Amino acid sequence: MFGFFKKKEVKPIVNFDYSSIVTDMHSHVLPGIDDGAQNVEESIFLIKKMMALGIKKIIATPHIMIDYYRNDAESIANALAILKAELKNQNIDIDISAAAEHYFDETFEKRLEERKVLTMGDNYVLFELSFVSQPPNTIAIVQKMTDMGYKPILAHPERYGYMSLEQLKMIHSWGCSLQLNTISLAGYYGKHSKKMAEDLIDNNMVDFISSDMHHPRHAAAFEAVLTTPYLQKILVDYPLKNVML
Secondary structure: OHHHHOOOOOOOOOOOOOOOOOEEOOEOOOOOOOOOOOOHHHHHHHHHHHHHOOOOEEEEOOEEEOOOEOOOHHHHHHHHHHHHHHHHHOOOOOEEEEOOEEEOOOOHHHHHHOOOOOOEOOOEEEEEOOOOOOOOOHHHHHHHHHHOOOEEEEEOHHHOOOOOHHHHHHHHHOOOEEEEEHHHHHOOOOHHHHHHHHHHHHOOOOOEEEOOEOOHHHHHHHHHHHHOHHHHHHHOOOOOOHHHO
């Protein structure tokens, strides 16, 4: 009987959204080609959530990984076409395109040399490292990318537990932009990632932020993190480059 007197959970009032950054440039919303949305219905669900939080443009970035997701320009273009058709069918007006999140595996350098990497904006290339250990030639490949006219972006640097702030400063100094997953600031990936994310912001090392959206749990976290002081800090008077894409 006392259940009637339980306090209702009160959600914090959020006065911020993502409209100031315009573009979400790292997500896995293309249907059925990696560990993100598994079908077009899931894609639409995630996209609606992103739009409701102020996102006006989406650059989908499915994985390209030789051991798991052997995507290429054709498979990605096909998935994008399917998604665009359904968006049109449902009268959902969103600017959506696709690039890729390239895994730094043994094939990455060859794909660079053959110019088979998928780019966004002004020749930006989004790539990720292993979560286990840093490849010994990271700096050399970053330099190679810039020499070839590409602009490298390292995805979610706060999530590489083996990497120190000083190591990330070194990579950044070689012309590699850093992209923060916003939900790291809510502790979604653990305390270490949260602390590193905050340190990167405090040191003005974050160039892009994004959702890295895969599934509804990410969508919920993408909204919840809007209440955190560090996300509010980075959305106000911080030199993010999302709007350039």
